[in-house]
Amino acid sequence: xxxxxxxxxxxxxxxxxxxxxxxxxxxxxxxxxxxxxxxxxxxxxxxxxxxxxxxxxxxxxxxxxxxxxxxxxxxxxxxxxxxxxxxxxxxxxxxxxxxxxxxxxxxxxxxxxxxxxxxxxxxxxxxxxxxxxxxxxxxxxxxxxxxxxxxxxxxxxxxxxxxxxxxxxxxxxxxxxxxxxxxxxxxxxxxxxxxxxxxxxxxxxxxxxxxxxxxxxxxxxxxxxxxxxxxxxxxxxxxxxxxxxxxxxxxxx
Amino acid sequence: xxxxxxxxxxxxxxxxxxxxxxxxxxxxxxxxxxxxxxxxxxxxxxxxxxxxxxxxxxxxxxxxxxxxxxxxxxxxxxxxxxxxxxxxxxxxxxxxxxxxxxxxxxxxxxxxxxxxxxxxxxxxxxxxxxxxxxxxxxxxxxxxxxxxxxxxxxxxxxxxxxxxxxxxxxxxxxxxxxxxxxxxxxxxxxxxxxxxxxxxxxxxxxxxxxxxxxxxxxxxxxxxxxxxxxxxxxxxxxxxxxxxxxxxxxxxxxxxxxxxxxxxxxxxxxxxxxxxx
Ligand SMILES: Nc1ncnc2c1ncn2[C@@H]1O[C@H](COP(=O)(O)OP(=O)(O)O)[C@@H](O)[C@H]1O
Ligand SMILES: [Mg+2]
Numbered sequence: 001x002x003x004x005x006x007x008x009x010x011x012x013x014x015x016x017x018x019x020x021x022x023x024x025x026x027x028x029x030x031x032x033x034x035x036x037x038x039x040x041x042x043x044x045x046x047x048x049x050x051x052x053x054x055x056x057x058x059x060x061x062x063x064x065x066x067x068x069x070x071x072x073x074x075x076x077x078x079x080x081x082x083x084x085x086x087x088x089x090x091x092x093x094x095x096x097x098x099x100x101x102x103x104x105x106x107x108x109x110x111x112x113x114x115x116x117x118x119x120x121x122x123x124x125x126x127x128x129x130x131x132x133x134x135x136x137x138x139x140x141x142x143x144x145x146x147x148x149x150x151x152x153x154x155x156x157x158x159x160x161x162x163x164x165x166x167x168x169x170x171x172x173x174x175x176x177x178x179x180x181x182x183x184x185x186x187x188x189x190x191x192x193x194x195x196x197x198x199x200x201x202x203x204x205x206x207x208x209x210x211x212x213x214x215x216x217x218x219x220x221x222x223x224x225x226x227x228x229x230x231x232x233x234x235x236x237x238x239x240x241x242x243x244x245x246x247x248x249x250x251x252x253x
Numbered sequence: 254x255x256x257x258x259x260x261x262x263x264x265x266x267x268x269x270x271x272x273x274x275x276x277x278x279x280x281x282x283x284x285x286x287x288x289x290x291x292x293x294x295x296x297x298x299x300x301x302x303x304x305x306x307x308x309x310x311x312x313x314x315x316x317x318x319x320x321x322x323x324x325x326x327x328x329x330x331x332x333x334x335x336x337x338x339x340x341x342x343x344x345x346x347x348x349x350x351x352x353x354x355x356x357x358x359x360x361x362x363x364x365x366x367x368x369x370x371x372x373x374x375x376x377x378x379x380x381x382x383x384x385x386x387x388x389x390x391x392x393x394x395x396x397x398x399x400x401x402x403x404x405x406x407x408x409x410x411x412x413x414x415x416x417x418x419x420x421x422x423x424x425x426x427x428x429x430x431x432x433x434x435x436x437x438x439x440x441x442x443x444x445x446x447x448x449x450x451x452x453x454x455x456x457x458x459x460x461x462x463x464x465x466x467x468x469x470x471x472x473x474x475x476x477x478x479x480x481x482x483x484x485x486x487x488x489x490x491x492x493x494x495x496x497x498x499x500x501x502x503x504x505x506x507x508x509x510x511x512x513x514x515x516x517x518x519x520x521x522x523x524x525x526x527x528x529x530x
Pocket of ligand 1: 045047
């Protein structure tokens, strides 16, 4: 279950020797990563280790300094790639939800479908309702985001990303901004998504979630992947000293 | 204010809190008494009849109507409307250029804004009305043309800065979320960022509108026809014709009738925006 070598089918996401610098600060220092279709990969690691930057590079919110990224067969780092099209195929869920506060929930889900995918309004609404049902918030479709709890907002954000029909989903600490009692509902939605076979790359501090749901756990530190493997191995018997120290620290809490 | 500041600077006397309060009260009473004395002195020394005769003669007040409203105030509002609409369109363009990823756009917009904000509005107005036509051989057509174009250009630099501040106040995550859904920068700006920015800038924009309304007075310098006389020119002509300040006072009152409600509205919008945060 390492996600590698699933026959001849190209991995959903392939990252090759990815480097990213901000000025003189080298944040990613050679990342190689394959994520198979339907695989759930959790990324753990200390703050500042480059986890967010990795995710943001995968959907090209940051332009990599060097290296290649493929989605399926398509190299998205190729100079002639239509970046906006690429981004519709990868959904992203942010720590701060980032719902559009001036639009109601339904419009949050339909605006990009209409503007980017050129779906008709009726078609977009139909998809929106279906996605809201999936996250259990169909009845909130005419509310504004400010009237929802943090957990509900994040579920809407997930539904919004799903309504574009992405091939993979990226989650960047999607429960870190939530009150503890609201974390469960969001993780529940993510768990269902994983069970339905969505390809997911999840940065998280929720070690239980990583242990239960991930096919593979990646430990990052200092801009490199220090260790990776099935969660049972990484959590129970980390090979690297750095991993062990990190786990001791977060699991002690 | 000054009394309590003076108190703060002194060493507080031992156990002196009550002492200090009573002392600052005494100072306040002294200030009231002084103000009253000044008011009384003015009231006795000024020749009120003469003042009213020169500044507020009833027959002249009446003579200003209805033209001061139907012509002068109307023209002031027409110039304001043209200037603001043009200034808004141009200002939005300049603001977007200042935030552009394309460097020459940023430079051009910065130069434009710095230039116009760094010069007196009057100078810019005169330059556009007289300097440009001479230099480039173009004539801005229309009855209101020159004045409206000049005002729009002056206003656009200030409006651009208001819009830019508004755009920058929208959290970065909004643009990123929109981009992550596949929207282009332009689509995200138009659908997601600008609507939020415009909500933030309604109060400061109302203030810009008041400033612009007052700046229409500058047009009286670049020459207006009988048909485009605005309030200040109207008042000034009235002063010249009658050797009396009454027409100017009336024009001033009309200005206030327009600007004070707008200023109050801006303050109300600002309070409401602050409350909804
Ligand atoms: N846009 C940026 N400009 C400059 N430095 C950045 C930027 N984004 C991230 N960094 C830096 O890159 C490093 C890694 O950040 P990040 O990927 O957010 O780490 P993590 O998500 O693991 O906490 C940090 O030192 C951060 O300050
Ligand atoms: Mg992060």
